[in-house]
Amino acid sequence: MPHSRRFASLDSCLNDLKLACQMQQLHRRVVSSKPCHGLLLMAHNNYGVHVCNPVTGAHVFHCSLPFEQPSDAAAAHPGCVGLGYDLLREEHIIMVLAYKSRNFDTGSYTMECSIRRLTDCMTKKVAPSPPIPVTVDVPPVYAGGKMYWMGESRFSAGCSSVLVFDICSKAFNVLPAPRTMGDSGRMLVAELARQIRVVHICPNTETMTIWRKRELVTLDDGQGWTIEHWIQLGQWPEFSLRTAARLVIPLAVDDAGRILLDTGRALGYYDPRNQTLETVFPTSSLQHSCPRFFSAVLCEDSLVRPYGRQRQYYGT
Numbered sequence: 056m057p058h059s060r061r062f063a064s065l066d067s068c069l070n071d072l073k074l075a076c077q078m079q080q081l082h083r084r085v086v087s088s089k090p091c092h093g094l095l096l097m098a099h100n101n102y103g104v105h106v107c108n109p110v111t112g113a114h115v116f117h118c119s120l121p122f123e124q125p126s127d128a129a130a131a132h133p134g135c136v137g138l139g140y141d142l143l144r145e146e147h148i149i150m151v152l153a154y155k156s157r158n159f160d161t162g163s164y165t166m167e168c169s170i171r172r173l174t175d176c177m178t179k180k181v182a183p184s185p186p187i188p189v190t191v192d193v194p195p196v197y198a199g200g201k202m203y204w205m206g207e208s209r210f211s212a213g214c215s216s217v218l219v220f221d222i223c224s225k226a227f228n229v230l231p232a233p234r235t236m237g238d239s240g241r242m243l244v245a246e247l248a249r250q251i252r253v254v255h256i257c258p259n260t261e262t263m264t265i266w267r268k269r270e271l272v273t274l275d276d277g278q279g280w281t282i283e284h285w286i287q288l289g290q291w292p293e294f295s296l297r298t299a300a301r302l303v304i305p306l307a308v309d310d311a312g313r314i315l316l317d318t319g320r321a322l323g324y325y326d327p328r329n330q331t332l333e334t335v336f337p338t339s340s341l342q343h344s345c346p347r348f349f350s351a352v353l354c355e356d357s358l359v360r361p362y363g364r365q366r367q368y369y370g371t
Contacts, residue, residue: 086304086319087352088138088194089246093359094147095352096138096194104136104149106173109354117149117171137195139202143223147173150195150202150220152185159209164188168220181220186227189218193304196244198251203244205253206232217244217253233266233280247308253280256303258296261289263303265314284314284327291332293321307353319348 088096097105107114134153141148148170155165166188168181189204196203200223206216217230232242233253240257245265255264265284288294294303300318307315313324322336 086193086302087350089197089306089353090355091138091197092140092147093355094138095354096136096149097352106138106147106149108359109352110356111360113360115173117176135191135194135204137197137202139197139222140200141172141222142200144172148222149173150222152189152191152195152204154188154191157188162210164210170225181225181227183227185218185220187216187218187229193243196246196251198246198249203230203246203251205242205244208242215242217251241302243304245305247305247314252283252305254305256288256296258301261296262287263305263316265305284325286314286325286332287330291323291334293334294318294323294332306351317351319350322351 093108095107095109097107104117105114106117134151137150137152139148139150140146151169151171153167155167157164166185168185169178170181171178185204188207188210190207191204193205200221202220202222204218206214206218206229208214215232215234217232219228219230220226221228233255235242235255239259240255243254243256245252245254247265250267253266255266256262257264263284263286264282265286266280267283269279269281288296288300288303292298294300294316296303300320302319304317305314306317309315309324311326312328313326316323316325316332321334323332323334325332
């Protein structure tokens with residue numbers, strides 16, 4: 056859990072009430088990116104991002120990203136930033152996808168995409184623009200050399216689609232998403248066990264559905280998705296989509312097959328074998344002491360440095 060670029064382990068927070076409260080200082084829900092080849096990206100409002108290695112403490116701030124506010128007030132979330140990896144060149148990249156304009160009433164929008172390589176800090180725009188509108192209130196997902204965004208359902212062009220960007224070929228594609236019943240739920244893209252997943256959370260039924268591809272992710276007619284997990288979140292008040300958690304994210308799968316779920320106020324392991332959910336944070340003593348949000352992040356054991364050949368870095 057980060058606080059002003061400071062990280063604290065889950066065990067430390069469980070054993071130290073003061074530290075746990077320091078980690079819970081956010082006034083709103085923040086979904087962090089997962090680690091990418093040893094590095095982690097932490098967004099800093101609209102001014103830039105920190106790329107860091109939580110293990111070594113080294114971090115670099117990247118400012119002057121093409122992340123300007125859109126021209127119309129209707130775009131509450133102008134863009135999102137993600138960390139990816141170029142498998143061909145063996146280097147990290149920062150990818151920014153932003154709306155220049157967005158109007159849900161008229162259905163009009165314009166988007167742009169830029170890439171910055173950590174090795175030389177050069178920023179280049181990607182052309183042509185993304186072929187479909189996407190949701191930008193959560194970061195994109197990286198898996199297997201590609202970046203993924205969920206299509207924006209409030210635009211007809213983005214319904215039931217996933218935007219895919221191949222980092223090596225610098226090309227966009229559109230992947231048909233699983234078909235739902237058209238309820239008021241929300242679709243998300245997630246990465247579990249190094250494979251792409253599509254997640255549907257529905258407040259009406261208080262359920263989470265997780266789909267996986269039967270084969271490798273390929274462009275097809277929308278078939279080929281299969282339900283991997285169906286979780287009835289309403290059984291657990293801390294994870295209820297009606298009472299406590301508006302956005303539940305599956306973060307990871309452990310060696311026992313349990314799924315780590317994050318609400319921004321609670322972390323818990325769901326066990327598909329016996330359909331139980333164990334809350335691991337916060338404890339009952341912390342629930343009333345720290346009512347704000349925290350940002351949960353995963354870390355990888357790595358000595359990778361978050362800077363390029365011409366970049367100075369900061370360490371602890």
